[in-house]
Amino acid sequence: MKIGNKMEEAINKQVNAEIYSAYLYLSMSAKCTEVNLKGFANWFYVQAQEEMTHAMKFYRFVLERGGHAIFPAVEKVRDDWKSPLEMFEAAYAHEQKVTAMINNLMDIAITEKDHASASMLKWFIDEQVEEEANSSELADKLKLIGDSKDALFMTDKELSLRVFVDSTVTGA
Ligand code: FEO
Numbered sequence: 105m106k107i108g109n110k111m112e113e114a115i116n117k118q119v120n121a122e123i124y125s126a127y128l129y130l131s132m133s134a135k136c137t138e139v140n141l142k143g144f145a146n147w148f149y150v151q152a153q154e155e156m157t158h159a160m161k162f163y164r165f166v167l168e169r170g171g172h173a174i175f176p177a178v179e180k181v182r183d184d185w186k187s188p189l190e191m192f193e194a195a196y197a198h199e200q201k202v203t204a205m206i207n208n209l210m211d212i213a214i215t216e217k218d219h220a221s222a223s224m225l226k227w228f229i230d231e232q233v234e235e236e237a238n239s240s241e242l243a244d245k246l247k248l249i250g251d252s253k254d255a256l257f258m259t260d261k262e263l264s265l266r267v268f269v270d271s272t273v274t275g276a
Contacts, residue, residue, distance in 0.1 A: 107166065107171040108216050115209065119159050122155050123159045124178050126153075126155035128194075128195075144263050150268045157271070161224075196236065198239075199232065199236045203236060207229070209228075210222060210229060246259070
């Protein structure tokens with residue numbers, strides 16, 4: 105069944121929001137690289153890659169359902185991050201907004217009785233639980249660390265281990 109106009113419009117907006125998310129995390133990665141926190145930079149870079157896979161999953165869905173893809177401008181992101189803690193707090197706030205957007209998409213799917221969209225969106229509902237947990241846990245950890253340079257560098261080492269996996273394909 106061809107995608108309805110309302111859902112097509114909302115998912116197109118979500119593609120843009122996910123690309124914005126990638127852009128946001130890339131700005132954080134860049135800042136961490138500039139101040140030599142290579143592990144943090146890696147974590148945010150992998151996160152940016154993940155966000156692009158989210159965008160592509162929505163994009164492919166619009167076309168698979170016979171819809172029309174649109175390409176509006178992506179909003180500018182800030183580049184004046186002051187600390188990893190500020191970044192993870194902003195990341196957590198951002199992910200909460202994204203969760204609200206995904207929930208809204210699910211509400212549209214339910215109202216429109218669009219079962220195919222609801223089934224696809226279920227993956228994102230589950231994914232958002234992890235997205236919020238990751239950023240809020242790291243923000244909490246950085247609050248505990250406070251001014252300890254040793255703990256910051258140890259965390260940097262840990263975050264250098266994150267590897268990109270396209271979970272939209274593997275389902276992981
Ligand atoms: Fe695409 Fe961070 O959720």
